[in-house]
Amino acid sequence: MKVRSLFACSILLSAIGGIANATTYTLPENSNDSVITQFHDDVPLTRVEQNETLPDVARRFLLGQTEIVRLNPDVDRWQVKKDEIVRLSNRRILPDTPHEGITLNIAEYRMYYYPPTQKGVAPQVMSYAHGIGRQDWKTPLGKTSIVQKVKDPAWHPPESIRREHAANGDPLPAVVQPGPHNPLGAYMLHLAVPGGYLIHGTDIDKIYGIGMQITHGCVRMYPEDIEALYNSVPVGTPVYMVKQPIKVGWLDNTLYIEAHPDLEGEETTLEQKLDVALKLIQKADSQNMPEFDRGVLKQALTVLDGNPVALYQRLPQKALPVSVPTGHGSKGGYYHGV
Known part of the structure; x- marks a missing residue:
């Protein structure tokens, strides 16, 4: 791995300081290509400015905890020292789903949102880290849609979850009102899936669980990510939930x-x-x-x-000359080889 200078790392940090830049990709010009790239560097790196943890770095760059840990197997997850180099994500392959609405690929703890194409703007995709259901509360698969949007939702814990918490000595009230400790966060998107599955934010107590398999089946996002998504997607948006490791x-x-x-x-x-x-x-x-x-x-x-x-x-596909019969109103031309 090539470790760049502090100056180059500073450029990288400033380039992705904005939230939109950290999650927005321009789709490839070739519609048959499906690899998206965030940074010009093949291996983007950052130099940490103070002692912190890998989850701290992941939080700052809106990456999932599992993702950044996998990319840095030789870095201590809980003790990243000042000036230590941390590798970040760059390229991603789009899941094999229609490029519309939202795709949740639970195998990579990541969401892809394809906003409507705007005139004069290259097609884009927004990618967000999220948490998913643990082994005994699996996130369902299949095509669904958003049927309801709620800001500042109250949480009504299902009886099964209340029993689980009570057994662990952590009883829950019948209703958790909106606020910083509400597990749904400030925004909620309700999916047309039996059982009440949601895409929602997170409380301050579990914010470092984004990008992990820890929820009761719902999809949990960083606060700024769910806010951006909530304000972008209308009710009726299709949602494809897949598992493509x-x-x-x-x-x-x-x-x-x-x-x-x-x-x-x-x-x-x-x-x-x-x-x-x-x-x-x-x-x-x-x-x-x-x-x-x-x-x-x-x-x-x-x-x-x-x-x-x-x-x-493979060899680049070139434009090949094609002979066109005369006498049918044609003047000849070129077609791209396939």
């Missing part, structure tokens, strides 16, 4: 793979991961199997750090 996508004729660990309570072997990855690679290359370094693929499926890795580079 392995993703494959193109960017500028290079094929990338991104792999994440299994969720708690799930376990797949390396052979099973390889089988899934090979099928995705073949699908991405029009059902052909390109010649690529199998060692790079195996390494990505072993490390499972969620960082897209280049597998294969």
Whole structure:
């Protein structure tokens, strides 16, 4: 890993100081490409300015805790020393879903929101870290939609959750009023899923749990992220809830793979991961199997750090001359090769 100068790190910090810049990606010009990039640097780094923790760094850059821990396996999660270098996320492969509404890929603890295209503005996608349901309260999968939006919601804990808290010596009231200790935070999006599943904010007590598998099935977001999402999406917005721990996508004729660990309570072997990855690679290359370094693929499926890795580079597709029969009103022309 190339460690840059303090000056370069300062540029990086100033470049992503704004919340919008930290989560907004311009979609690739080629509509068939699905790899998005945040920074010009292949491996963006930051130098911490004071002793803190990796969750502190994740909070500052709106990353999930699990995500930043995976990217920094040699950094002490609870004791990052002043001037220590921390690696940040950069590239992401978009989940294999329609580029509309919201996609929740619970396998990577991350959400993708595709705002409506505006005239004169390149298509964009907003990406947010979020927490998901733990093993015994799994977040459901499938297509749904937002059916209600509530600001400053009161929380009515289900009886099952009240029993759980009572058993742990932490009884809950029948209603938790809005405020800094309300687990729903200040904004709530109600999904059309039986059981009352929500996308919501968080209270000050659990803010460092974003990007972890800790909720009772709902999707929990940072306060500023849920506020931005709440103010952007209307009722009726489609929501795709998927679990794609392995993703494959193109960017500028290079094929990338991104792999994440299994969720708690799930376990797949390396052979099973390889089988899934090979099928995705073949699908991405029009059902052909390109010649690529199998060692790079195996390494990505072993490390499972969620960082897209280049597998294969194809020749650029060029515009080829095409002979057009005369006598039919045509003057000849060029078509792009496929």
